[in-house]
Amino acid sequence: MATSKAESMKRGKFIEDIVYEFLKNKGYKNLSKTTSEVDMRDHIDFTFYSDKLNKTVGIDVKAPTVIAGYKPNEANYATFVNNQGIHGWLYGKADFAFIVTFDEFVIVKLSELREFLEKKTEGQEALFGNPKKPYTKFHCSNAGGYRKSISTLFYIEDIKKLPSSSYVKHDKGKEIREYYSFQKIC
Numbered sequence: 001m002a003t004s005k006a007e008s009m010k011r012g013k014f015i016e017d018i019v020y021e022f023l024k025n026k027g028y029k030n031l032s033k034t035t036s037e038v039d040m041r042d043h044i045d046f047t048f049y050s051d052k053l054n055k056t057v058g059i060d061v062k063a064p065t066v067i068a069g070y071k072p073n074e075a076n077y078a079t080f081v082n083n084q085g086i087h088g089w090l091y092g093k094a095d096f097a098f099i100v101t102f103d104e105f106v107i108v109k110l111s112e113l114r115e116f117l118e119k120k121t122e123g124q125e126a127l128f129g130n131p132k133k134p135y136t137k138f139h140c141s142n143a144g145g146y147r148k149s150i151s152t153l154f155y156i157e158d159i160k161k162l163p164s165s166s167y168v169k170h171d172k173g174k175e176i177r178e179y180y181s182f183q184k185i186c
Contacts, residue, residue: 043092
């Protein structure tokens with residue numbers, strides 16, 4: 001059964017709260033949550049000042065996804081086009097994607113992740129339904145029928161190999177697992 005929009009939003013907030021606490025504890029300057037409008041339009045959940053980059057950066061938090069046929073932490077989805085038919089989070093204005101798994105935070109430059117996934121799916125027409133095959137473009141569908149979104153499944157381990165990627169283990173795995181009801185998500 002697909003997750004309702006309300007449940008998806010609730011999970012997203014739960015994961016964003018965990019990421020916020022992590023970033024706050026790391027001492028990032030001027031850490032702030034963006035408005036709902038910025039989050040939806042620009043796909044930026046948080047901004048903070050990076051001393052290393054000497055600028056304010058935006059991150060888009062991606063929650064763990066439980067996918068039938070895959071181990072937890074093995075894969076997640078990326079969205080090229082969202083349900084409204086406009087740019088998905090891969091084409092958002094964030095500087096970094098902050099991918100949360102049940103055991104790790106994986107941080108990667110959004111531009112690098114986008115380029116990687118574009119190359120992996122180059123020339124493909126989106127299929128209807130979710131083939132659950134990595135690097136295959138597909139339209140999500142639900143009981144209501146066709147949706148405009150175009151997504152792809154990717155392996156977390158592949159993303160961790162990208163040059164800009166970094167990752168760190170976290171201690172929130174038990175809390176996240178308890179929060180999630182293990183159901184098919186698409």
